[in-house]
Amino acid sequence: MEITRPTSLSEALDARAQDPGADLLAGGTDLMVEVNFGLAKPEHVIALRRIDEIGEVEDRRIGAGVTWARLEESDHRALAQLSRTVGSPQIRAAGTIGGNIGTASPAGDGLPWLAAVDAEIEVASQARGTRRLRWDEFFTGVKRNALEPDEVIVAAVLPERVPSNQHFAKIGQRSAMVISTVSAVVVRDDDGSVRVALGSVAPTPIRALAAEQLINENPQPTDEVLAEFARTVSAEVTPITDHRSTESYRRHAAGVLARRLLERCLAS
Amino acid sequence: MIVSFTVNGEERIANVSGPESLLTVLREELGLPGSKNACEQGECGSCAVVLDGAVVTSCLVMAADCEGSEVTTVEGIGSDRELHAVQQALLDHGAVQCGFCTPGFVVTAAHLFEENPHPSSDEIKEALSGNICRCTGYGAIARALEELAEGTA
Amino acid sequence: MTTSPITRKRVRGGVGDSPLRIDGIPKVTGNFAYASDLYADGMLWAATLRSPHARARITKLDTAPAYAVGGVVLVLTQEDVVGRPGFGMHVPDQPVFADGECNYWGEPIAVVVASDLPTAKLGVEAIDVEFEELEPLTDMEEADARDSQTRRMKIRRGDRDVEGAVVVEGYYEVGQQDQAPLGNEAGLAIPDGDGGVDLYAVSQWVHSDHWQIYPCLDIEPEQVRCHPVGMGGAFGAREDVSMHIHLCMAALRTGRPIKMMYDRAESFVGHVHRHPARMWYRHEADNQGRLVKVEARLILDGGAYESSSNAVIANAAYFAVGPYRCDNVFVDAVAAKTNNPPAGAMRGFGGVQTAFAHESQMDKLAAELGLDPLEIRLRNALGRGDALNTSGQLIEGSLPTAELINELDAMPLAEPLDSDDARHLPGGTGLTTDPRHVRRGVGYGVTLKNLAFSEAFDDYSDVRIVLSPIGVEVYTAAAEVGQGMVTIIQQLAREVLQIEQVAVVWADTGVIGSAGSTSASRQTQMTGGATHQCAIELREQILAEFGGDDLSGEGVWKDGELIVTLHEVCESGPREHEIRYRHPETFATDENGQGDAHPAWAVAAHRAVVDVDPELGLVRVVQIDAVHDVGRLLNPVAALGQIEGGTLQGVGLATLEELVLDRGVIKNANFTDYLLPTFLDAPHVEVKWVEEPERWGPLGAKGIGEPPTISAGPAVAAAIRNAIGADLIRVPILPQHIVGA
Numbered sequence A: 001m002e003i004t005r006p007t008s009l010s011e012a013l014d015a016r017a018q019d020p021g022a023d024l025l026a027g028g029t030d031l032m033v034e035v036n037f038g039l040a041k042p043e044h045v046i047a048l049r050r051i052d053e054i055g056e057v058e059d060r061r062i063g064a065g066v067t068w069a070r071l072e073e074s075d076h077r078a079l080a081q082l083s084r085t086v087g088s089p090q091i092r093a094a095g096t097i098g099g100n101i102g103t104a105s106p107a108g109d110g111l112p113w114l115a116a117v118d119a120e121i122e123v124a125s126q127a128r129g130t131r132r133l134r135w136d137e138f139f140t141g142v143k144r145n146a147l148e149p150d151e152v153i154v155a156a157v158l159p160e161r162v163p164s165n166q167h168f169a170k171i172g173q174r175s176a177m178v179i180s181t182v183s184a185v186v187v188r189d190d191d192g193s194v195r196v197a198l199g200s201v202a203p204t205p206i207r208a209l210a211a212e213q214l215i216n217e218n219p220q221p222t223d224e225v226l227a228e229f230a231r232t233v234s235a236e237v238t239p240i241t242d243h244r245s246t247e248s249y250r251r252h253a254a255g256v257l258a259r260r261l262l263e264r265c266l267a268s
Numbered sequence B: 001m002i003v004s005f006t007v008n009g010e011e012r013i014a015n016v017s018g019p020e021s022l023l024t025v026l027r028e029e030l031g032l033p034g035s036k037n038a039c040e041q042g043e044c045g046s047c048a049v050v051l052d053g054a055v056v057t058s059c060l061v062m063a064a065d066c067e068g069s070e071v072t073t074v075e076g077i078g079s080d081r082e083l084h085a086v087q088q089a090l091l092d093h094g095a096v097q098c099g100f101c102t103p104g105f106v107v108t109a110a111h112l113f114e115e116n117p118h119p120s121s122d123e124i125k126e127a128l129s130g131n132i133c134r135c136t137g138y139g140a141i142a143r144a145l146e147e148l149a150e151g152t153a
Numbered sequence C: 001m002t003t004s005p006i007t008r009k010r011v012r013g014g015v016g017d018s019p020l021r022i023d024g025i026p027k028v029t030g031n032f033a034y035a036s037d038l039y040a041d042g043m044l045w046a047a048t049l050r051s052p053h054a055r056a057r058i059t060k061l062d063t064a065p066a067y068a069v070g071g072v073v074l075v076l077t078q079e080d081v082v083g084r085p086g087f088g089m090h091v092p093d094q095p096v097f098a099d100g101e102c103n104y105w106g107e108p109i110a111v112v113v114a115s116d117l118p119t120a121k122l123g124v125e126a127i128d129v130e131f132e133e134l135e136p137l138t139d140m141e142e143a144d145a146r147d148s149q150t151r152r153m154k155i156r157r158g159d160r161d162v163e164g165a166v167v168v169e170g171y172y173e174v175g176q177q178d179q180a181p182l183g184n185e186a187g188l189a190i191p192d193g194d195g196g197v198d199l200y201a202v203s204q205w206v207h208s209d210h211w212q213i214y215p216c217l218d219i220e221p222e223q224v225r226c227h228p229v230g231m232g233g234a235f236g237a238r239e240d241v242s243m244h245i246h247l248c249m250a251a252l253r254t255g256r257p258i259k260m261m262y263d264r265a266e267s268f269v270g271h272v273h274r275h276p277a278r279m280w281y282r283h284e285a286d287n288q289g290r291l292v293k294v295e296a297r298l299i300l301d302g303g304a305y306e307s308s309s310n311a312v313i314a315n316a317a318y319f320a321v322g323p324y325r326c327d328n329v330f331v332d333a334v335a336a337k338t339n340n341p342p343a344g345a346m347r348g349f350g351g352v353q354t355a356f357a358h359e360s361q362m363d364k365l366a367a368e369l370g371l372d373p374l375e376i377r378l379r380n381a382l383g384r385g386d387a388l389n390t391s392g393q394l395i396e397g398s399l400p401t402a403e404l405i406n407e408l409d410a411m412p413l414a415e416p417l418d419s420d421d422a423r424h425l426p427g428g429t430g431l432t433t434d435p436r437h438v439r440r441g442v443g444y445g446v447t448l449k450n451l452a453f454s455e456a457f458d459d460y461s462d463v464r465i466v467l468s469p470i471g472v473e474v475y476t477a478a479a480e481v482g483q484g485m486v487t488i489i490q491q492l493a494r495e496v497l498q499i500e501q502v503a504v505v506w507a508d509t510g511v512i513g514s515a516g517s518t519s520a521s522r523q524t525q526m527t528g529g530a531t532h533q534c535a536i537e538l539r540e541q542i543l544a545e546f547g548g549d550d551l552s553g554e555g556v557w558k559d560g561e562l563i564v565t566l567h568e569v570c571e572s573g574p575r576e577h578e579i580r581y582r583h584p585e586t587f588a589t590d591e592n593g594q595g596d597a598h599p600a601w602a603v604a605a606h607r608a609v610v611d612v613d614p615e616l617g618l619v620r621v622v623q624i625d626a627v628h629d630v631g632r633l634l635n636p637v638a639a640l641g642q643i644e645g646g647t648l649q650g651v652g653l654a655t656l657e658e659l660v661l662d663r664g665v666i667k668n669a670n671f672t673d674y675l676l677p678t679f680l681d682a683p684h685v686e687v688k689w690v691e692e693p694e695r696w697g698p699l700g701a702k703g704i705g706e707p708p709t710i711s712a713g714p715a716v717a718a719a720i721r722n723a724i725g726a727d728l729i730r731v732p733i734l735p736q737h738i739v740g741a
């Protein structure tokens, strides 16, 4: 196996251009599981952890190489909340948001938040420079995304205004270190409009648009509207039954979770 | 390929041929079997080491990516003659049964106490929620570390 | 002879103390050698090819391509087995390698030996193997219907025609739990150059391994020596042979040391699991809640090979009613044989399954009669002088069920929830739940377990004590799996001999006789009992010889004066004494399951307090209050550790842990999806002891390994029911079950 350890983004893009088949390695918390179980046999690895340019959090940019441990301290409340639930402290010390985006697992806990705040994913290649894709253009299916073989994820780019009233919650069977069976983010703007995103209930993170609409029309929802909101969320998700949970539980829990988060937004 | 890095304060060189983990290299090549292999998927913490200032699961660290890194393993935390306060506390409270989880608890808890000498009981539990112990039910581990948290200056 | 007026102090670290464990220091520093850490010069590695199908005929098995991989030295298949083709705890029904047919997913087909582990794995991948898939039998009831079983058990006691005033019926299921010891299977076999082999592989019982291994190798018994070795837990997973025969075959064939180490995924098929169970119950009681008749039908899935199913099903049947008096008991129990991965020993051993059912039934009865759950248990509490409800055996030893229940009742109840910190709420750091979503529940589990081996098994433990001026050595083959046997042995030897320096020598099968298994909650009583008895006999021999009345590290005393020094006692060499310790004889039961099958029993009484978020089905187990029947408390810290650890395994079964099988294939053979409780899932555990000495064993001590696991699960299940006010018939109780209840 060969390894390239670029110290700048341009070196990384260079290496990527020369060998588009190479595997990118950030914190390794997804890739190395595959390696250890014999599912990935990388021949050339481009290790990204020495690239400062992707390791910073700026105003509206969260570098791909930023670890969950750092994001636990984020000012974006829901981002901090979700970061605290990614794996364990050891996983959060190594795992990055870029890796989460790269893996694009339906259960990736960072993804519903990106969906809820309408983030863009910035990617770069030597050949075509930088491009930005809306989250829903980027995530294309179960563990599939729109990244081209010569590209690197650079950052998640946030819109100009991200409402501070936002809440995240995730259901797993354990109290810690668990893959979500359902996760949700609700963001409420000052005008009362909301955005509702869910994870683990569809091939990609999704927004519950009909449910959002319901609240946008009823910004001070009554109990009946809240109940209707939960039902709408449940109807909008398309979960599956697998060894972690059942379709009907996930559907039910998605509605309950979204309603509770909305209630928290309304209370704060 | 040759990877050189610092392990427990010593310059070490490892001959790495594939994508194997730091855990494998520590155990099979560098003669440091203290870090334990119990899952190789980051889910148990028995392989925890300090890598460049942060506690990580060494089973998920690609050894080839450790060039220039600084690693502390359980062997670097304390010795038989001079135990680290965390080691002594675990010993004193009967928090060691089969002991397979213990190196991971020692590394993770020692790091916790370095960053926060007086963690609350909840903080201790959360900081160690990535370390699975199948024997003790965690009770003795909690008592050991809670007492240490109260006592450390 | 010398005399000297030294004032005597009791030795430190005797019975009742909690001395530091001697293996503790190497364990905290990382220097303790586990089987997976063993290394020998010139060592080769081996890896296993396993069946990808639950049932299939092997239509082609060509090992040549594996030999073509550079570094591969040897490939072993069933054709290479020169001796008896199979092995097994009870009957040798499992072939060393699949013999033309695979009977479960993960069954070993071949082992590849190579210069290192990655190469051995490449060799495994290279083997050219083809299968004709066959329809697997994976449903235990279907297996029962087809008469595919390893043992049927019948209990017929009393009068089937009697009727109670109240009747409750129930159907219950227990999912398949894995022991998940943190250390995976590992071992090293070293050929002795003389046709024999030394094996250092994980084991709860090296002699049982030995008896199973040498016939397959077709060599003399003494040519295989199984050595006790450090291991990362057991809980039943180390009772059966896994890699042992493979290792020995490879070492003998290559003449080189061979190492094997399963990874976690392989470990999930490399050892047996707890039997999943389906159970139908009917309890009848009088108006006061006294049991009149219990009828039960039990099916446990034993998987593809027998392992210890014969004993597990017996336990399920004998403890089907729990620690309650009842004169009319009718149980039909069967261990089904299927194409699921083999089931065998796990902490609680048959008792876990029926405990969930009988405790659920007791709660149903209590509800039916409007009685408090503890009150109904107290009214039926079984004790010394009663007959065991199933086998009719007179209970001569200690069984303080009523005392335990009363003690439990007196323990203060956990404080109400008064925190909005997520770590104290169901859902944990996932932030799912606010305090207003929470409902609290309380539930009980009072259960019974036999101690040591039953049903006429010749159960014994050999111990040799060697006394020299530098101290005491205790030789035993008892497996130290982490439970702290090492300390108990030291304490008992110190207590009797009053000599502080006690070393435990883990001896191999060539050096000492069997200590029996580190299972069935038996080692403290059996090897502890052997140590205690051996030390007493040695002490008496020495006192008699020198006319003394006391012994200590200084020597022999009489009337408070030292009359001979230890040096003088050992003038012509160290003093040795060896004994074989047995518990009271047990017997096979008759065709109705009647007879004196058990040497002793222990009860446990747990109260669980849970917080449930019913809308999301999430549970936090807040506290377990546990009262345990320990006979005599030898080491408080070690006992507490067993109880807390065993309790969490019961909590795990009730709330999280299950192997998910799909037509015989395990879907979650990893730690991402086989969920073990984390630190944040662990309840606070409060423990109280009841000391009513057993009639045998060291100073009346009773085993405590299994009872906590048996009692915790039913208590948690009952507490969840209590919180949500609905019935739950299956463990583990998952969020979808609570939401749907």
Ligand SMILES: Cc1cc2nc3c(=O)[nH]c(=O)nc-3n(C[C@H](O)[C@H](O)[C@H](O)COP(=O)(O)OP(=O)(O)OC[C@H]3O[C@@H](n4cnc5c(N)ncnc54)[C@H](O)[C@@H]3O)c2cc1C
Binding pocket: A023, A024, A025, A026, A027, A028, A029, A030, A031, A032, A033, A048, A064, A065, A085, A086, A087, A088, A091, A094, A095, A096, A097, A098, A099, A100, A101, A102, A103, A107, A108, A109, A110, A147, A151, A152, A153, A154, A177, A178, A179, A180, B041, B042, B043, B060
């Ligand atoms: C024990 C455990 C628990 C976990 N728990 C959770 C959890 O609770 N929630 C959750 O969401 N995830 C969880 N994960 C998954 C994982 O930790 C996260 O997805 C993490 O964010 C991955 O980041 P990484 O840096 O480690 O990725 P890596 O493993 O380094 O990379 C992951 C993938 O992304 C690609 N990649 C990485 N960086 C880039 C880049 N800059 N540009 C393009 N591609 C890139 C890699 O090539 C690879 O395909 C868990 C993993 C483990 C082992």
Ligand code: FES
Binding pocket: B036, B037, B038, B039, B040, B041, B042, B043, B044, B045, B046, B047, B048, B057, B058, B059, B060
């Ligand atoms: S072995 Fe690394 S976390 Fe389990």
Ligand code: FES
Binding pocket: B095, B096, B097, B098, B099, B100, B101, B102, B132, B133, B134, B135, B136, C182, C232, C233, C482
């Ligand atoms: S002491 Fe055995 S796993 Fe923790």
